[in-house]
Amino acid sequence: MKQKKMDRRVKYTLRTLKEAMIELLQEEHISKISVVALCELADVNRSTFYAHFQDQYDLLQYITEEALKDIQSHLQDLNRNWDADRTVQALNQILDYVKENADVFKALLSDNCDPDIQHKVMSMTEIVSIKDYQELDERTKNYVLSFQLTGCISILHKWLNDGTPETTEEMSNLILKLTGKIE
Numbered sequence: 243m244k245q246k247k248m249d250r251r252v253k254y255t256l257r258t259l260k261e262a263m264i265e266l267l268q269e270e271h272i273s274k275i276s277v278v279a280l281c282e283l284a285d286v287n288r289s290t291f292y293a294h295f296q297d298q299y300d301l302l303q304y305i306t307e308e309a310l311k312d313i314q315s316h317l318q319d320l321n322r323n324w325d326a327d328r329t330v331q332a333l334n335q336i337l338d339y340v341k342e343n344a345d346v347f348k349a350l351l352s353d354n355c356d357p358d359i360q361h362k363v364m365s366m367t368e369i370v371s372i373k374d375y376q377e378l379d380e381r382t383k384n385y386v387l388s389f390q391l392t393g394c395i396s397i398l399h400k401w402l403n404d405g406t407p408e409t410t411e412e413m414s415n416l417i418l419k420l421t422g423k424i425e
Contacts, residue, residue, distance in 0.1 A: 252294075258284040259291065260305050260346075263298070267349035272302055272356050299356065306359050309346050312339055330414055337410035344402050351399045390421050 262284035266275045275298050281288050295301045313336050340347050350359055378386065394417055401413055408416070 255284075255286055255290060256294065256304075258286060259294070259301055260308075263301050263305060264345050264349045267352060267354045268345075269354075271354045272298060302356060302359065305346065306350060306362060309343060309350060310362065329418065330411075333414040333417065334410050337413050340398060340402070341406050341410060344406060347398065348402045351395060351402070393420060 259280060262280050263275070265283060266279060277288060277291055277298060280286075280298060280301070281291050284291075291301075295304065317332070317336075349355060397413070397417060397420070401408065
């Protein structure tokens with residue numbers, strides 16, 4: 243995204259473009275979404291779109307970075323002050339954020355999204371503490387982390403698609419049990 247001053251109009255434009263992208267991703271693959279379709283749905287001129295983004299992939303990148311920024315800050319705090327209570331608390335905060343932004347995360351985790359976006363989420367290995375696997379060789383450790391991250395993302399995807407029937411606390415406990423963090 244091109245850097246622009248964030249006045250009220252810019253914030254409104256970015257919000258409407260984001261909402262349009264999320265809505266279109268519910269039905270179409272990112273490669274099938276055109277700038278024209280985005281602008282029509284957002285009621286924004288194409289020149290306005292191009293003042294902020296290069297193409298639909300650039301907009302998707304912006305949405306992804308915005309969504310993952312808050313999660314990353316919770317994870318960094320968790321890694322600095324790791325203990326069981328902090329883990330549950332941080333995971334609850336992350337899941338609250340995901341639940342509040344369910345439409346965004348449903349779109350980002352869907353098959354309609356760019357696979358690179360899912361790889362970005364997968365690269366957030368802080369979700370699973372590496373400290374727990376010190377006895378494993380590096381290659382095995384990477385397999386275990388990949389397995390656990392894929393499982394966590396699949397659980398989130400199902401939870402979101404089912405309409406978040408469980409509380410964030412229930413989901414935190416489930417994820418922590420499945421990753422071996424709690425008994």
